[in-house]
Amino acid sequence: MSTSNMQSIQHSNYSDIYHLLYNNDKLAKQDIADQLNLSLPTVTSNLQRLIEQGLVIKNGQLKSLIGRRATAYSINANGLLGVGIEIFRNYATVAILNLKNEVQLLHTFELPFSNTTEYCQTLSNQLLNLIEDHNIQPQQILSAGIGIQGLISNDGNTILYGKILDCEGMKTSDFAQYLPFSVTFYHDADCVAIAEHVSLPTDGIFMSIGEHLGTAIILNNQILKSSSGRNGTMEHISLNSRDGRLCYCGRRGCIETYCSLNSLLHDNETTESFFDKLNQNDQEVRQRFETYLDYLAQSIYNLHMFVDIPIILAGEITKYLTTEILTDLKNRLKELSVFPEDESYLQFGSVLKHSVAIGASIPAIQNKINNI
Structure with a gap:
């Protein structure tokens, strides 16, 4: 031999x-x-x-x-760790997972975002302090994944489009210069899909509903990607491109403007307070939610017509969704359907909090496991 x-x-x-x-x-x-x-x-x-x-x-x-x-x-599940960071306008949350994808630490920093050197240095320093405070050695960290509201280059190093946070052009080197481990960017919706897929592996379209709407597609256990970073960005499919609501992208009628939490909530209203009023049967809130579910069902059905795979509602909204709401949505989808449907294609996700940060930490872990 x-x-x-x-x-x-x-x-x-x-x-x-x-x-x-x-x-x-x-x-x-x-x-x-x-x-x-x-x-x-x-x-x-x-x-x-x-x-x-x-x-x-x-x-x-x-x-x-x-x-x-x-x-x-x-x-030795805790011998090596993955770090995920979700960046939003007013805060950043760090998730640290072990090799079994078990969350070891979740911590939120109140930190207004800015596309500046100062922001990158501050967040990096806070991350290093957090690791030190919890007796984690830098060499235990496989890498840091950053989930952000933007389209990402295929190599994960550059933000190609980022109107929500005005983050276009940011590079991982902006953070990595202050850290003793590598950094990779991920589209926030991809992170949610990855977190949900680890929890329950399935191909599907993942609709991440938070302040904004994001979508991602997993096929054959892989995120669908393209060189432009636009694969899966179904949130900009239009329901009414002429007279619809104005989207941050500049077009009208994108499903982002009908299915995001921004589209549901009034100014100074929180998701929690909205659903509290809904549970108390506030009639104005009830009517608003009925209209929202109509738009959501239409959007779900349109996506179903494009790709006939399961659709998973995920993200911040998930913790407020009940079996009654799921049944309601399924009934609306049946009314919309022009074809016989043998079984339901709609599911609710199960990662209820900080799914972007959790999902951003997982690729480094999967890569390590796959290469042992």
């Missing part, structure tokens, strides 16, 4: 052992050997390598009815 083939087999064994442990809580050496059809010496040597590299730990002992209890092995 050639040296290259032997090295390939050795790497495969190493990788297979790690991924088997990743998908199990804990296993003994014999369990690993039996499931992967490997010899105990092979398992032992590879476990030792993984332990030395900080990827695997000894994790107590497994229960046994006879004889000595076997040492248990698990991945």
Whole structure:
């Protein structure tokens, strides 16, 4: 057998052992050997390598009815961490996740956004202080993902379009110069889709409804992308391009202007206060919500006609949506349908808070796992 083939087999064994442990809580050496059809010496040597590299730990002992209890092995989930940051107009939230995509830390900074060197330096310094305060070593951080309201270059380094925050032209180097790890930009709607997909893997159109509306498409477990950064930006499909509401993009009638929370709420009204009044059966609020659901159903149905895959409502609005609202929307969609529908294609997301920050941290983790 050639040296290259032997090295390939050795790497495969190493990788297979790690991924088997990743998908199990804990296993003994014999369990690993039996499931992967490997010899105990092979398992032992590879476990030792993984332990030395900080990827695997000894994790107590497994229960046994006879004889000595076997040492248990698990991945070192907290050995490496992904950082995600969601940037909005008046604040930024940091999410730190471990290799199991479990949230270890969520923290919000009150920090008005500006496309300036001062902003990038301040946010970077606050992130470093947060990491230090929680006894996290910089070398534990795989990288930082920044989810932002803008279209991103394919390499994740430049914001190509960003009218909401006036962030066009920002580069990851604006932040990375102050940080000891790499930085990548992500479209905020892509982050929401990634967070939801990790929670419940499915292909779909993800409608992220917050202050603004964002959409993203996942096909074959991958975000649909293009070199322009515009794939999935269905929020700018128009319901009424001539007389519709004016969108921040400059056009009229975009579904952003009918389905975002901005389109639902009055000035100085919060999402929480709106739904509190709705639950108290305030008639003005009820009528406003009925109109909103009409527009939302029309938009959902239009997207369904483009791509016949599940549609997942996600983002900030999710925590206020009930089974009754889901049933209501499904009934509206049935009334709109011109074709027979055997099953519902509408779902609600499950990541209720800071899904942009959570989703922004996940790609670095997935990349690390996939390359072990």
